[in-house]
Amino acid sequence: MTSPETAVPASDFVRDTVRRDNEQGTYGGRVQTRFPPEPNGYLHIGHAKAITVDFGVAEDFDGTCKLRFDDTNPQTEDEEYVASIIEDIRWLGYTPDEIVYASDYFEQLYAWAEQLVERGLAYVDEQDSETISAQRGGYGQPGIESPFRDTAPEENLRKLRAMRAGEFPDGSRVLRARIDMQHENMQLRDPIMYRIRRGHHHRTGDAWCLYPTYDWAHGQSDALEGVTHSLCTLEFESHRPLYNWFLQQLPLPGDTPKQLEFARLELTHTVTSKRRLAKLVHDGLVDGWDDPRMPTISGLRRRGYPAAAIRDFCRYVGVNRTNSRPGIELLESFVRRELNRTAQRRMAVIRPLKLVITNWPTRPDGSPVVEYFAVVNNPENEADGTREVAFSGELYIEREDFAEVPPPKYFRLSPGREVRLRGAYFVTATEVVKDEDGTVTEVRCTYDPQTRGGTAADGRKVKSTMHWVSAQHAVDATAVLYDRLFSAEAPGAATGEPLDDLNTDSREVLTGCKVEAALADTAPGQVVQFERLGYFAHDPRTPMLFHRTVGLRDEWAAIQKRQGK
């Protein structure tokens, strides 16, 4: 448990409702939820909240939670998405009690639809979608009844069967529930139950040309599965009366499920619209759904976000009915909290600057002496042990760790100043080598043999400890630094259309980085901390490619900012 228990609310309105239902015996003490994604894209951070709520509530009350694919629209759905969704849920640490599909219920739904038709509660409308939409009326405006509304049940039944038999072209007819065209809630103005849509369905193939809408499929699927609490997001609130209406009309096998809505998760600097994410992928603005810049679960995973951090974050923001947009910093703080505990430390320089020790000893054959130092892998976790790091007279340090003219409060290396090379020796810069442009290409220094291991025999202190790699032993690597995908607050990121707030230059690729040899042993997918540079995830597919997961909290950057730099 890495979450700050003190700050996590003990309950929320969803859990309160479930608890009350249990106390009153509403569902015989049974708790069943479901996570119902449409397989038309990859899961993103917003879904992670829904997942932690759906699975978390079931877990807390010793109930069950199934994964149900809401595959009612063949035009947008694909097996690729089914597979990725299952993988992402498992990676997040949840195991569905069962994996089911709304398409499993197509036959039952159709049978029920015929029953509604027979009872005069549904009818076939032959008008086109524009006409139907116009007749629906507007907010505060009355609706107009369709001329097909009072067709006799036998006639409707005949038409519905002909629809199913494929006798009509796409979009030519729909089945509508016969409710109330004057209802103040638009959802109840004779909503569509079935539309004709010939498309190859990823599971039922070409068996159907008739597909149920969300409203006709969802509550009925819940009921068929025995769901007790159907948790969804706030925008479905106005659908609840319709959800209940359908259930009231049907001979349900068991209890009537209860729909509860909560606010969806949004984040600053983050797009949480599947439509817009799909556009980024299809327009080629990112390298795929798992591009580390993407806020998808798979993107975050590749970027090195630990599942535990995502879970803790979701739990922490809570379940509520208030639309909000937490700062991305909050998520990142959970990532750092987790990684600080678990990530091994390594020395690496992503913008190398050569550091030559002029008084470093040589062997009789003229080659430089090599020393090895044992370094702790993770000071937060002794069990991670130590590793040997080679040290010699030619090193690389981080370019920004040297300043020819040090600004105020700058503690790192500069001419005449002594610093510690972590775990090795104290060195003092003596000389700067530049190219014709005046760029520093090399720094020369002397080391003090009396400071072996990083401790001065005379007890003197230095203000800075720097990371380094031995030039002779270093391994070349590539590091990718990510900015946030969006440069601004991404107004309308959830609902808006434009992508013009996208920061397409949000990635800086640094080749020629130098990392210590021990890093070559890092497992693909593993996240390590490059000391002082941040947490980096070893790409699962490409050797020696590292994605920066998050940076460290950087006090020096804050100082520079304050100095107005």
Next chain:
RNA sequence: UGGGGUAUGGUGUAAUUGGCAGCACGAGUGAUUCUGGUUCACUUAGUCAAGGUUCGAGUCCUUGUACCCCAACCA
């Protein structure tokens, strides 16, 4: 325009249901530190507005205000 929701520091979220407005992120100050990391201490800042009931209101009442959702054969 009708209906349905939601309002607590800069951000997110609590408050035993009418009883000291707390926690976290962020920001700031200081201490510790062989990572300007971590850790520790302190500081900062809030009940949408106006009335009302009450010994006492974030919580109850009234009237406003702001924001979100609903008129796909999407989910």
